[in-house]
Amino acid sequence: MKILIxxxxxxxxxNNEYQVKNCDICIDGEKIVSVGESADSxxxxxxxDGTSRLAIPGLINTHTHSYMSFFRNIADDLSFSDWxxxxxxxxxxxxxxxDMYWGAMLACIEMIRTGTTCFVDMNMDxxxxxxxxxxxxxxxVLSRGLVGEGNNEGGRxxxxxxxxxxxxxTNPNITFLLGPHAPYTCDCEYLKIVTDTAKKHNLGLTIxxxxxxxxxxxxxxxxxxxxxxxxxxxGVFDVPVIAAHCVLLSDNDIDILRRNNVTVATNPKSxxxxxxxxxxxxxxxxxxxNTTIGTDSAASNNTLNMFSEMNYxxxxxxxxxxxxxxxxxxxxxxxxxxxxxxxxxNPNIGQIAPGMCADITIxxxxxxxxxxxxxxxxxxxxxxxxxxxxxxxxxxxxxxxNKEIKTIDTQKVYYECEQIIKRIDS
Amino acid sequence: MKILIxxxxxxxxxNNEYQVKNCDICIDGEKIVSVGESADSxxxxxxxDGTSRLAIPGLINTHTHSYMSFFRNIADDLSFSDWxxxxxxxxxxxxxxxDMYWGAMLACIEMIRTGTTCFVDMNMDxxxxxxxxxxxxxxxVLSRGLVGEGNNEGGRxxxxxxxxxxxxxTNPNITFLLGPHAPYTCDCEYLKIVTDTAKKHNLGLTIxxxxxxxxxxxxxxxxxxxxxxxxxxxGVFDVPVIAAHCVLLSDNDIDILRRNNVTVATNPKSxxxxxxxxxxxxxxxxxxxNTTIGTDSAASNNTLNMFSEMNYxxxxxxxxxxxxxxxxxxxxxxxxxxxxxxxxxNPNIGQIAPGMCADITIxxxxxxxxxxxxxxxxxxxxxxxxxxxxxxxxxxxxxxxNKEIKTIDTQKVYYECEQIIKRIDS
Numbered sequence: 001m002k003i004l005i006x007x008x009x010x011x012x013x014x015n016n017e018y019q020v021k022n023c024d025i026c027i028d029g030e031k032i033v034s035v036g037e038s039a040d041s042x043x044x045x046x047x048x049d050g051t052s053r054l055a056i057p058g059l060i061n062t063h064t065h066s067y068m069s070f071f072r073n074i075a076d077d078l079s080f081s082d083w084x085x086x087x088x089x090x091x092x093x094x095x096x097x098x099d100m101y102w103g104a105m106l107a108c109i110e111m112i113r114t115g116t117t118c119f120v121d122m123n124m125d126x127x128x129x130x131x132x133x134x135x136x137x138x139x140x141v142l143s144r145g146l147v148g149e150g151n152n153e154g155g156r157x158x159x160x161x162x163x164x165x166x167x168x169x170t171n172p173n174i175t176f177l178l179g180p181h182a183p184y185t186c187d188c189e190y191l192k193i194v195t196d197t198a199k200k201h202n203l204g205l206t207i208x209x210x211x212x213x214x215x216x217x218x219x220x221x222x223x224x225x226x227x228x229x230x231x232x233x234x235g236v237f238d239v240p241v242i243a244a245h246c247v248l249l250s251d252n253d254i255d256i257l258r259r260n261n262v263t264v265a266t267n268p269k270s271x272x273x274x275x276x277x278x279x280x281x282x283x284x285x286x287x288x289x290n291t292t293i294g295t296d297s298a299a300s301n302n303t304l305n306m307f308s309e310m311n312y313x314x315x316x317x318x319x320x321x322x323x324x325x326x327x328x329x330x331x332x333x334x335x336x337x338x339x340x341x342x343x344x345x346n347p348n349i350g351q352i353a354p355g356m357c358a359d360i361t362i363x364x365x366x367x368x369x370x371x372x373x374x375x376x377x378x379x380x381x382x383x384x385x386x387x388x389x390x391x392x393x394x395x396x397x398x399x400x401x402n403k404e405i406k407t408i409d410t411q412k413v414y415y416e417c418e419q420i421i422k423r424i425d426s
Numbered sequence: 427m428k429i430l431i432x433x434x435x436x437x438x439x440x441n442n443e444y445q446v447k448n449c450d451i452c453i454d455g456e457k458i459v460s461v462g463e464s465a466d467s468x469x470x471x472x473x474x475d476g477t478s479r480l481a482i483p484g485l486i487n488t489h490t491h492s493y494m495s496f497f498r499n500i501a502d503d504l505s506f507s508d509w510x511x512x513x514x515x516x517x518x519x520x521x522x523x524x525d526m527y528w529g530a531m532l533a534c535i536e537m538i539r540t541g542t543t544c545f546v547d548m549n550m551d552x553x554x555x556x557x558x559x560x561x562x563x564x565x566x567v568l569s570r571g572l573v574g575e576g577n578n579e580g581g582r583x584x585x586x587x588x589x590x591x592x593x594x595x596t597n598p599n600i601t602f603l604l605g606p607h608a609p610y611t612c613d614c615e616y617l618k619i620v621t622d623t624a625k626k627h628n629l630g631l632t633i634x635x636x637x638x639x640x641x642x643x644x645x646x647x648x649x650x651x652x653x654x655x656x657x658x659x660x661g662v663f664d665v666p667v668i669a670a671h672c673v674l675l676s677d678n679d680i681d682i683l684r685r686n687n688v689t690v691a692t693n694p695k696s697x698x699x700x701x702x703x704x705x706x707x708x709x710x711x712x713x714x715x716n717t718t719i720g721t722d723s724a725a726s727n728n729t730l731n732m733f734s735e736m737n738y739x740x741x742x743x744x745x746x747x748x749x750x751x752x753x754x755x756x757x758x759x760x761x762x763x764x765x766x767x768x769x770x771x772n773p774n775i776g777q778i779a780p781g782m783c784a785d786i787t788i789x790x791x792x793x794x795x796x797x798x799x800x801x802x803x804x805x806x807x808x809x810x811x812x813x814x815x816x817x818x819x820x821x822x823x824x825x826x827x828n829k830e831i832k833t834i835d836t837q838k839v840y841y842e843c844e845q846i847i848k849r850i851d852s
Binding site: 069070071074076106213274276278298301302303314316319321322323324325329366367371375376378379382385410414417418420421 | 505698700704731747749755836847
C-alpha cells in the first residue's frame with residue numbers, strides 16, 4: 001500500500017541532531033520513499049492528514065519482559081525479596097503457554113498505544129511471544145531468558161528449544177538474541193556455552209548486569225571482581241551485547257563496556273521502584289558507551305510507556321548530576337531511536353528518512369501539554385504523557401489509527417488477562 | 427443540581443487508609459450527600475454512569491505559578507542562570523495583565539484535564555488569576571509573589587494591592603495566602619512586615635525555601651544559619667506556612683519545620699529538571715512533617731500533571747533511599763489529597779465522603795495501563811498517565827465531561843497563548 005502523510009510536523013535527524021520540519025512523508029509498501037515535498041508522481045492509496053500532528057520515528061524499547069504485563073500493580077511497595085520470591089515467582093510458576101501469549105498481547109497493546117514500534121524482549125516462552133508479536137503487527141527482537149549451570153541438561157534443553165523457535169519463526173519483523181538471564185542465574189561455564197552458541201549462529205546477547213547491590217557483592221565475594229569484569233573475563237563481550245540495568249558501575253566497568261562496544265539499556269523507573277538506585281548514565285554517555293532506554297516489565301515499572309521512561313531519563317540525571325544541561329531532549333530522543341537501532345545492528349529503523357522501514361508514530365498535539373508549541377522536541381521529552389499517540393505505522397502497515405488498535409481485539413485481551421490473574425492468584 | 431454517580435469504583439479513606447469500594451455517589455448542590463448505596467428518595471437531575479470508571483478525590487496541586495504556562499518548553503536543558511536570567515525573566519518583563527490571564531487559563535485547562543480540582547498559586551497579577559480561576563470553575567488558593575526590601579515603597583504597594591484584590595474577590599471558591607517569594611528576594615524586615623500582615627488578616631503564607639545550593643550558601647554566608655533557621659528567627663513560622671521545595675535540609679531544619687507545623691510542598695520534577703537535587707522526603711515524612719505535592723510551573727517541569735508528580739514522588743524516594751517500601755501508593759495519594767486539605771486548613775476538600783465539597787475526578791480505566799485491575803490504588807500512582815481523567819466535578823459543578831472541558835474555549839486559549847509567545851519572544 002502507498003500511504004501519504006500530508007503536511008505534518010516531523011522529527012528529522014539532520015547532522016546528528018533532531019529537528020522538527022514540516023513535510024510530506026511517502027510510504028510505499030514497507031519503506032519510507034520520500035520525506036519533504038511529495039512528488040506529483042506519487043499516487044497514494046491512503047492519505048493521513050498531518051494537521052495538528054507530529055510524526056516521530058517509532059520508539060524502540062530495548063528491555064522488557066512482555067509476558068509479565070498481567071503482574072502490573074500486583075506487588076508494589078514491597079522489599080525486593082518479598083516482591084520476587086513472595087509474589088512474582090510463585091505466580092510465574094503457574095503460568096501456561098497461553099497465559100504468556102495474553103500477557104505479551106497486553107504488552108503489545110500498551111506499547112503500540114504509547115508509540116513504541118519495536119521492543120527487545122526477554123521471555124519464558126518464545127512461541128507465545130512470537131505469536132503475540134505477529135498478531136499485533138509489531139517489530140521485535142526476542143530472547144528467551146536462559147538459566148543454567150555448567151553443561152547440565154536444563155540449560156542445554158532451554159538453549160536448544162530456543163534455537164529451534166528461531167529457525168521455525170517465519171515473521172521477518174522478528175529477529176533474535178540469546179538471553180542469558182544474569183550472572184546470578186547462569187554460571188560461567190553456561191555463559192561460555194551460550195556465548196559460543198551466539199558466535200556460531202551470528203547472534204548477539206542480552207543480559208541483566210549490575211542491577212542490584214546484592215548481585216555486585218555476591219560476584220565480588222565469589223570471583224573477586226565486578227559482574228562487568230566477570231563478563232569480560234568469561235568472553236561474554238566477544239559478541240554484541242545489550243546489557244540491561246548497569247546501575248552499579250565502577251570507572252573500570254565503564255571502560256570495559258566502552259572497549260567492548262556493549263550497549264547499556266537503562267531502566268530508570270524499574271531501578272528506582274525496586275530501590276536498586278540510579279545508573280551513572282551521564283558518565284556512560286560522556287565516555288561514549290552506546291546507551292538506550294528500556295521500560296523493564298510492568299511488574300516493576302508499572303508501565304511500558306517509553307515517553308514516561310524518556311522523561312525520567314532526562315530529569316533524573318540532571319537532578320543527580322546537579323547539571324541541567326546534561327541528558328538533553330535531543331540526547332534522550334536519540335537513545336530511544338537511533339542509538340537503539342545501532343544496538344540492534346538494524347540501520348533500517350529509528351529514523352524518518354527515505355529508504356528506512358516505515359515505523360512511524362504520529363501524535364495528536366492539539367492538547368494542553370503541547371501548548372504553546374515553543375519547542376516540540378522538548379515537548380516530546382518533558383511534556384508528553386505518551387497517550388497523545390494516535391496513529392502508529394509499523395513496517396508500512398497502519399497498526400493504530402485515531403487511537404484504535406486495528407490488529408488486536410483489546411477487550412478480549414483485557415478479559416483474558418483478568419481471568420489469568422483470578423486463576424493463578426486465588 | 428443533584429448528580430448521581432452510579433455504581434462506580436471509588437477511592438475512599440477508611441481508618442486513614444485509602445481503599446477502593448464500589449458505590450453510588452450522590453451530590454446535592456455543592457456537597458457530597460452520600461457515598462454507598464443511594465437512597466430511593468434521592469432523585470437526581472443528572473446521572474453519570476460509573477461503568478469502567480474510577481472516582482477519586484480531586485487532586486490538589488500545592489505549588490504552581492499558573493500564569494507561566496506559555497513558557498512551557500521555551501528554555502530547557504539550560505543552566506539555572508541561563509534559564510532564569512537569559513530566558514524567563516526577560517520574557518516575563520514583557521507580560522501584560524491580559525497575557526497572565528491567558529497563561530493561567532492554559533494552566534487551568536491542563537490541571538482540569540489531568541484531574542486537579544484545586545491549586546495553590548503564586549502569581550504576578552492577582553486579578554488575572556482570579557478571573558482565570560473563576561472562568562474555569564476551579565478551586566484555588568492564590569498568593570501574589572511578594573518581593574521587597576525593608577519598608578520600601580515597592581514592597582508595601584504590592585502588599586496593599588494584594589490585600590485589595592483579596593477583599594474585592596467575590597468568588598467563594600478562591601481563598602488566599604500571602605506569598606513572600608523567597609529569602610533571597612525578601613529581606614528580613616520585609617518578611618516581618620508580611621508576616622505581621624498575615625497575622626492581622628488571619629492568613630497563612632506560602633514561600634520558596636531551601637530550593638538551591640546557591641540560596642542556602644548565601645543565607646549561610648550572610649546570616650550564619652540556614653534559610654529554615656532564618657525563617658524561624660524572623661518569625662515567619664508564627665503563622666501557618668506552606669514551604670515549597672525544601673530540597674536542602676539539615677536535621678535541625680526538619681525539626682524546626684515539624685515544631686512549627688510547616689507544610690512542605692515537594693516539587694520533585696522541577697527540582698530534578700533545574701538540577702537542584704532531591705528533597706529528603708522520607709525523613710520529613712518519618713519525622714511527621716505534613717508533606718504535600720506541587721508541580722511548580724510549566725517553565726520548569728514542563729507539565730502541571732499531578733499524576734506524573736505523584737509517580738515521581740513515589741519512585742524517586744524509593745530509589746534514593748534504597749528502600750522500596752517507603753512512599754507507598756497510599757502515602758502519595760494522601761499527599762495529593764488529605765495532606766493538602768490539612769495544609770490549606772480546609773477540611774471540606776480532599777476526600778469523597780458525605781458532607782465534603784463535591785470535588786471529584788473520574789478516570790476512564792478501560793485502558794491498557796489499568797489492566798488487569800490488580801490494585802487500582804497502585805495503578806493511580808504507578809500506571810496512570812493523568813489523561814485517563816474524563817470527568818471532573820468541582821464544587822458540585824461538572825467542569826469536564828468525556829474529556830471535554832465545558833467551562834473554557836480551549837482553542838481560543840491555545841491561540842492566545844501562541845500569539846503572546848510570538849509577540850514577546852521575537
